[in-house]
Amino acid sequence: MGQNDISPAAAEAVETREDLARYVEALHTELTNGAVWENDRLGRFLEALAAWVSVPWLLREHGPSRT
Numbered sequence: 001m002g003q004n005d006i007s008p009a010a011a012e013a014v015e016t017r018e019d020l021a022r023y024v025e026a027l028h029t030e031l032t033n034g035a036v037w038e039n040d041r042l043g044r045f046l047e048a049l050a051a052w053v054s055v056p057w058l059l060r061e062h063g064p065s066r067t
Helices: 008-012 017-032 042-053 056-062
Strands: none
Touching: 008 017, 017 042
């Protein structure tokens, strides 16, 4: 998955929390670079989502059970 690749193939290639964070950051970058999106509040959402999935403790606290 490329740094700023937002293609459907890149979305399907997401396998880790880090991949997801990079993908959401790429979506946010496209939006802030002038892409027109239907949701005019999407920028704040994508920025917050990328930050949220970047938090390492998140997976430990709320990730799948390993029992």
